[in-house]
Amino acid sequence: MLKMKQLGKVFHTGEVSTHALREVDLQVNEGDFVSVTGPSGSGKTTFLNIAGLLEVATSGEFLLDGDNVNLLSDSKRSKMRNQKIGFIFQGFNLIPELNLFDNVDVPLRYRGFDAKERKRRIEQQLELVGLASRMKHLPSQLSGGQQQRVAIARALATSPRFLLADEPTGNLDSQMAQSVMALLEDINRQGTTIIMVTHDHGLAQRAKRQIFIKDGRVSELTAVEGLHSAGLERVTPLHAHTVTDAARQLGV
Amino acid sequence: MFELGPIFRALLRQKVGAVLIALQIALTLSIMVNAIFMMQNRSTLMARPSGLDEANLFYLSNTVFAQNYPHQAALQDDLRLIRSIPGVLDATQINAIPLSGGGWSMSLQKKAGEGEDGTGVAVYMVDEHGINTLGVELIQGENFQNTDIRWRAASAVDWPERTIISQAMAEALFPGNWQSALGQTVYINNNEPMQITGIIKTLQAPWNGWDGVERSMLVPYQLEGRNSRYMIRTEPGRRDELMPIVEKALAESDKNRIIRGVQSLEQTRADSYRSHNALNRILLLVIVVLTLITAFGIVGLAMFSINRRKRQIGTRRALGATQLQVMRYFMLENLLITSLGVLIGVAAAIGLNIWLVSQFELKPLEPALLLTGVIALYLVGQLAVLYPARKAASIAPATATRSV
Numbered sequence: 001m002l003k004m005k006q007l008g009k010v011f012h013t014g015e016v017s018t019h020a021l022r023e024v025d026l027q028v029n030e031g032d033f034v035s036v037t038g039p040s041g042s043g044k045t046t047f048l049n050i051a052g053l054l055e056v057a058t059s060g061e062f063l064l065d066g067d068n069v070n071l072l073s074d075s076k077r078s079k080m081r082n083q084k085i086g087f088i089f090q091g092f093n094l095i096p097e098l099n100l101f102d103n104v105d106v107p108l109r110y111r112g113f114d115a116k117e118r119k120r121r122i123e124q125q126l127e128l129v130g131l132a133s134r135m136k137h138l139p140s141q142l143s144g145g146q147q148q149r150v151a152i153a154r155a156l157a158t159s160p161r162f163l164l165a166d167e168p169t170g171n172l173d174s175q176m177a178q179s180v181m182a183l184l185e186d187i188n189r190q191g192t193t194i195i196m197v198t199h200d201h202g203l204a205q206r207a208k209r210q211i212f213i214k215d216g217r218v219s220e221l222t223a224v225e226g227l228h229s230a231g232l233e234r235v236t237p238l239h240a241h242t243v244t245d246a247a248r249q250l251g252v
Numbered sequence: 253m254f255e256l257g258p259i260f261r262a263l264l265r266q267k268v269g270a271v272l273i274a275l276q277i278a279l280t281l282s283i284m285v286n287a288i289f290m291m292q293n294r295s296t297l298m299a300r301p302s303g304l305d306e307a308n309l310f311y312l313s314n315t316v317f318a319q320n321y322p323h324q325a326a327l328q329d330d331l332r333l334i335r336s337i338p339g340v341l342d343a344t345q346i347n348a349i350p351l352s353g354g355g356w357s358m359s360l361q362k363k364a365g366e367g368e369d370g371t372g373v374a375v376y377m378v379d380e381h382g383i384n385t386l387g388v389e390l391i392q393g394e395n396f397q398n399t400d401i402r403w404r405a406a407s408a409v410d411w412p413e414r415t416i417i418s419q420a421m422a423e424a425l426f427p428g429n430w431q432s433a434l435g436q437t438v439y440i441n442n443n444e445p446m447q448i449t450g451i452i453k454t455l456q457a458p459w460n461g462w463d464g465v466e467r468s469m470l471v472p473y474q475l476e477g478r479n480s481r482y483m484i485r486t487e488p489g490r491r492d493e494l495m496p497i498v499e500k501a502l503a504e505s506d507k508n509r510i511i512r513g514v515q516s517l518e519q520t521r522a523d524s525y526r527s528h529n530a531l532n533r534i535l536l537l538v539i540v541v542l543t544l545i546t547a548f549g550i551v552g553l554a555m556f557s558i559n560r561r562k563r564q565i566g567t568r569r570a571l572g573a574t575q576l577q578v579m580r581y582f583m584l585e586n587l588l589i590t591s592l593g594v595l596i597g598v599a600a601a602i603g604l605n606i607w608l609v610s611q612f613e614l615k616p617l618e619p620a621l622l623l624t625g626v627i628a629l630y631l632v633g634q635l636a637v638l639y640p641a642r643k644a645a646s647i648a649p650a651t652a653t654r655s656v
Contacts, residue, residue, distance in 0.1 A: 048653065049650045054569075054570055054650040054652065054653065055648070055649075055650045074574070075574045075575070075576070078569065078572055078573060078574040078575075078577075078649075079572065079574070081571070081649070082571065083572070087652065089567070089653060090653075091563075093563065093570075093652055095564050095567070097261070097262035097266055098258055099261075102258045102261060105258065106258075106571055107572050109258075110568075110571060110572040110573050110577060111572065138265075154571070166653050
């Protein structure tokens with residue numbers, strides 16, 4: 001379980017302080033699929049970075065499975081990332097010099113699995129994303145959609161409980177985006193908790209929960225599919241913390 | 253868990269920089285090892301003992317300009333005067349200075365006759381004080397007696413009946429049984445017999461580059477002429493103090509000559525090996541410069557590679573790499589590049605050494621030196637990549653999600 005209490009992040013550049021996140025209170029439960037939307041510069045990536053232990057909050061508390069991650073050393077955060085979190089990046093972030101097998105192998109080596117176990121997991125994940133036959137190919141020999149699938153395979157190889165996706169379909173055409181989204185939904189159905197930052201409202205609405213970030217403040221819009229049709233996407237973001245609140249404001 | 257396999261495969265796909273650095277390492281190794289080898293050879297030459305009490309010896313030249321000068325009497329007076337100065341242990345007239353680069357050489361043969369093989373030898377003409385003055389060790393036979401000493405005119409061509417030779421000369425004349433040289437008669441100038449009445453342990457010739465530098469002989473001669481040299485041995489630690497005192501005493505005792513060229517034997521040794529020392533320093537400089545260039549090359553390549561791969565490093569961190577694991581990645585990468593360089597370098601070093609040995613008659617390269625060079629370059633590589641590796645490790649994991 002992921003829990004943020006009054007979480008804040010301030011960036012200091014010279015004498016200028018920028019509040020990227022302000023007083024974030026959020027709980028993400030096991031099996032959730034949370035989409036995060038918001039305008040550019042709203043703090044979405046900072047939110048994802050903190051949720052994924054890539055950055056540390058400057059105030060508040062962040063508990064991941066009960067551990068206050070703000071108090072952990074860099075090394076322990078790295079290990080926790082490797083064990084519990086998988087990342088999918090907008091630009092895929094595959095290592096261009098390594099073939100698909102070696103790319104998926106990267107987090108497994110950091111975990112310390114033996115060669116046999118690594119091979120089993122790599123083959124299993126590449127099979128899952130439909131690229132098992134191309135494991136000796138380089139990323140540059142694949143299409144964008146295929147590269148993102150490899151990135152998903154890499155993210156899932158360590159069997160993480162949380163999958164954080166930063167604009168996973170941002171560099172894909174709509175057909176490939178639908179395909180990747182379907183894959184993510186499938187992964188979520190199998191029990192992996194997903195937090196996905198996206199600009200695509202259509203994809204965001206397919207998540208179980210929707211988070212909207214503006215000026216560093218987080219609002220939760222809805223958690224039920226029935227609200228989509230009620231025109232939620234047109235509603236000014238609210239500080240609605242329950243489905244009931246949101247429904248009341250929409251008059252549903 | 254090490255990542256040698258993926259690192260190696262990644263290197264193969266961007267090999268130009270790595271290969272260039274590996275070649276630089278190879279060049280450095282081959283030159284470094286052979287330069288050290290040459291330095292060692294020169295150092296060994298320079299470390300050969302002269303057999304003399306070098307620290308307490310100095311010499312000077314005496315040039316007479318007066319006409320009808322009583323050379324023999326004046327020489328005896330000078331030597332008596334020098335020996336009487338407190339702190340002087342002994343003094344002798346000598347025709348040549350060891351290691352000075354200038355001297356006399358003759359050939360000794362075991363059988364008389366013009367067609368007989370001879371062995372080259374450096375000739376030192378001294379009186380019965382010669383052995384004590386030079387500080388050489390008489391290991392067999394006896395020193396010259398006062399009665400053995402003969403005067404030799406500048407134009408003379410004859411030789412005395414007795415000689416004391418160095419052990420190396422005895423070994424050259426009687427291979428494997430140098431002790432048997434004592435009492436033997438050898439021939440100088442083809443037919444003039446000389447009896448070996450003593451053997452001294454070591455006395456180097458004036459020429460340090462001569463392959464027979466250890467072969468020398470003492471003959472009981474005092475030279476009669478306008479130019480002569482005196483070798484003076486002092487009590488330990490008093491040489492520098494006595495050099496001007498002796499010079500002044502001699503100059504004041506007789507105004508018909510000039511005393512000049514007062515010089516310690518240590519200075520003569522330093523002058524003698526100046527070119528060797530200079531070459532060693534140049535070689536050392538070459539090694540240092542090459543090593544630095546290689547180290548800077550490694551730093552440059554690593555920094556370039558890190559700057560190019562910032563997002564990749566951030567991604568690795570995001571996927572769970574600790575800072576230590578990122579550092580280890582770059583150090584292992586350097587280890588692989590260095591290994592390739594070392595492999596080529598060892599072959600090149602051996603090849604270069606074979607050429608040097610064939611050209612300059614040197615001993616072959618010792619494997620231990622090659623191993624030392626290999627270890628040194630691995631250390632240089634790892635030290636050079638340490639700073640870039642630390643820089644890489646400091647790249648934030650959030651770099652993976654941000655524009656670089």
